Amino acid sequence: MANSIKGQQDILAKLNIKELNPMQQEAVRIIDKSANTVILSPTGTGKTVAFLLPLLETLDPNNNEIQALILVPSRELAIQIEQVIRNMGTGFKVNAVYGGRAMSKDKIELKHTPAVLIGTPGRILDHLGKDRFTKDSIKTLVLDEFDKSLEVGFEYEMRGIINELPNIEKHILTSATQGVEIPDFVGLGNPEVINYLNAKATSKLAIKNVVASNNDKAQTLIELLHHIGNEPGIIFCNFKSTIEKVSALLNDHKISHACFSGGMEQKDRERALIKFRNRSSQILIATDLAARGIDIPELQFIIHYELPHAIEEFTHRNGRTARVNATGTAYILKSNKDRLPEFIDNSKGIDISRKASKKGEFWETLFISGGRKDKISKGDIAGLFFKQGNITKEQLGTIELKQDCAFVAVPTAIAKDLAETLNNTRLKKKKVRIHILQ
Numbered sequence: 001m002a003n004s005i006k007g008q009q010d011i012l013a014k015l016n017i018k019e020l021n022p023m024q025q026e027a028v029r030i031i032d033k034s035a036n037t038v039i040l041s042p043t044g045t046g047k048t049v050a051f052l053l054p055l056l057e058t059l060d061p062n063n064n065e066i067q068a069l070i071l072v073p074s075r076e077l078a079i080q081i082e083q084v085i086r087n088m089g090t091g092f093k094v095n096a097v098y099g100g101r102a103m104s105k106d107k108i109e110l111k112h113t114p115a116v117l118i119g120t121p122g123r124i125l126d127h128l129g130k131d132r133f134t135k136d137s138i139k140t141l142v143l144d145e146f147d148k149s150l151e152v153g154f155e156y157e158m159r160g161i162i163n164e165l166p167n168i169e170k171h172i173l174t175s176a177t178q179g180v181e182i183p184d185f186v187g188l189g190n191p192e193v194i195n196y197l198n199a200k201a202t203s204k205l206a207i208k209n210v211v212a213s214n215n216d217k218a219q220t221l222i223e224l225l226h227h228i229g230n231e232p233g234i235i236f237c238n239f240k241s242t243i244e245k246v247s248a249l250l251n252d253h254k255i256s257h258a259c260f261s262g263g264m265e266q267k268d269r270e271r272a273l274i275k276f277r278n279r280s281s282q283i284l285i286a287t288d289l290a291a292r293g294i295d296i297p298e299l300q301f302i303i304h305y306e307l308p309h310a311i312e313e314f315t316h317r318n319g320r321t322a323r324v325n326a327t328g329t330a331y332i333l334k335s336n337k338d339r340l341p342e343f344i345d346n347s348k349g350i351d352i353s354r355k356a357s358k359k360g361e362f363w364e365t366l367f368i369s370g371g372r373k374d375k376i377s378k379g380d381i382a383g384l385f386f387k388q389g390n391i392t393k394e395q396l397g398t399i400e401l402k403q404d405c406a407f408v409a410v411p412t413a414i415a416k417d418l419a420e421t422l423n424n425t426r427l428k429k430k431k432v433r434i435h436i437l438q
């Protein structure tokens with residue numbers, strides 16, 4: 001049960017959103033009155049908030065069962081939506097369950113039943129099969145990024161889940177691409193479609209081709225990064241083996257980075273994103289898994305180190321920059337032998353010989369072995385770093401608080417001494433270990 005139900009304005013204030021954009025306003029209005037809604041809008045336009053606001057209005061604070069189920073195609077998207085709802089401060093309990101982490105964690109959290117459950121299809125179907133939660137009160141079903149969650153690989157699981165939900169009264173589907181056929185088993189009926197994919201707006205995305213000198217893409221990549229300067233961005237690759245090669249290349253040139261792909265352990269993927277978000281890593285080298293459904297700030301650029309196979313991948317990759325009202329650049333790195341697909345403009349290459357000046361603070365991430373379950377707050381962590389670490393507010397970077405641990409960004413120059421000073425100190429009643437996250 002929610003202890004303090006907040007209205008929309010309170011929620012937006014918590015999220016630091018001054019006002020909803022036109023798509024979000026239309027979505028809130030239509031979802032409120034419609035049984036079936038499809039939201040089509042580009043990456044980065046706020047679809048999560050658009051469907052969460054009216055969804056929360058449907059929840060009964062006196063009902064102690066799961067009332068809304070949100071199905072997502074990736075672990076990262078599940079974690080992201082869970083965090084957005086927590087940040088809203090609604091008072092309703094929310095949990096995310098997904099493959100790649102211990103089933104025992106799911107079982108513990110499901111014993112304290114959430115009002116909103118988020119999950120990947122395989123893990124949700126597993127819990128349904130074991131009767132780990134009741135489904136009679138689930139009235140709202142959300143398929144976020146349905147173009148991925150309804151692909152052939154997920155169809156068996158999705159069909160199995162939806163067939164187990166007898167009391168669905170409201171369907172909400174979202175996607176950043178169009179043209180995916182929605183199977184009959186979803187039970188969508190005649191949906192209201194909110195389509196902002198072709199909304200007339202001035203594109204703030206610049207697409208620039210970079211032709212590798214002497215067909216040496218590796219050396220040209222380094223020249224391009226030096227040309228761009230000390231800005232955060234994503235290098236997209238098609239294969240894990242390419243990520244490993246690019247990572248070794250960036251190591252040789254002492255360019256801070258993290259790697260992100262489906263072949264990594266979930267814990268390592270989460271920590272890679274943490275370091276990228278707090279600027280401990282300048283670059284994220286990733287497969288298309290990072291093209292959507294992950295929580296990262298606005299980026300100045302992305303690089304297509306390997307060309308995408310389809311226009312949908314190209315669109316989602318580019319959607320990581322120039323989001324909403326910001327500007328950004330997508331660089332297409334190609335050799336003379338590469339033939340660009342028809343959906344990429346074969347424009348003239350650009351000159352990257354000029355190097356940008358290095359500027360800004362360099363950060364390191366400290367790991368703390370205590371989290372929410374230890375009753376530790378971000379304020380407790382900040383107090384420890386200010387009082388016992390003797391750092392200034394400007395030296396305290398982003399704090400990310402998890403259930404059983406926390407991560408803090410601090411300037412590289414003081415990270416080692418700070419970790420040694422604060423290690424084995426007490427936060428609340430817990431003695432915590434603090435060290436530099438490798």
